[in-house]
Amino acid sequence: MNNYNKIIIPLISVFIFCVFWEWIVWINGWPNYKMASPSDLWPAFWKFRWLFLSYGWDTLWRTIVGLSLSVLVGLGFGIIMGFSKTMRIALYPLLVGFNAIPKATVVPVIALMFVGFHDMNTILIVIFISFFPIAVSISIGLSTLEPEYKDILLSLGATKFEIFYKIALPKTLPEFFGALKVSATLAFIGTNLMEIIEPHGKGLGHLFDSGKISADYPLMFAVLIALALLGIFLYYIVILFESIFAGWAERN
DSSP: HHHHHHHHHHHHHHHHHHHHHHHHHHHHHHHHHHHHOHHHHHHHHHTTHHHHHHHHHHHHHHHHHHHHEEEEHHHHHHHHHHOOOHHHHHHHHHHHHHSSSSSHHHHHHHHHHHHHHHHHHHHHHHHHHHHHHHHHHHHHHHHTTOOHHHHHHHTTOHHHHHIIIIHHHHHHHHHHHHHHHHHHHHHHHHHHHHHHTTTOSSSSSHHHHHHHTTTTTHHHHHHHHHHHHHHHHHHHHHHHHHHHHSSSGOOO
């Protein structure tokens, strides 16, 4: 019954949202060049279906690669800051300051620094946007590890690696997957920022920019919905991995 509810309830909420959206456009009498309605989106999807498939794949694989690398970067910073108070004090201000910089201002800088390397530029901006929540969650999880556990295991002859593998790592998994859910949605922001900026790029961001130039509002909203669907897809992939590796932490 619980699995049934996990499918039906989100579908009902999406249906209610679409009905409300359609009603808002209809009651205000907005034309589709001012505000597209859900009924305007399917023709746009069908008209540009091959571009949606091709550009959607370009956006998805760059996002997944960038997110995977951001996990490695976030884990690296998180482990360093979690086990070393000195490094935590030294690195936190730098990471917070870097994360506070609007990434929309960083995108043109990266695009100019690496002209012609569209895939690398896109993956870089995804890493810059996505690694911070992961680094913070891992750092907090490791730095708050109860010292009594360490003392008991060390007295029993456990090595530091065994303490990390058997105690610290499982303890941080719920925080890690919570941060990864946030990073998975943030990653698409980075991908599409770069796709919009790059003049000869590919991806849904480029398709959105084409719709903006031609004032094709249904196409623009269709791209936004496609991005939302990809974000939901990646989010539930993270949930799947969470249920496999940290299912023991879930509470009804």
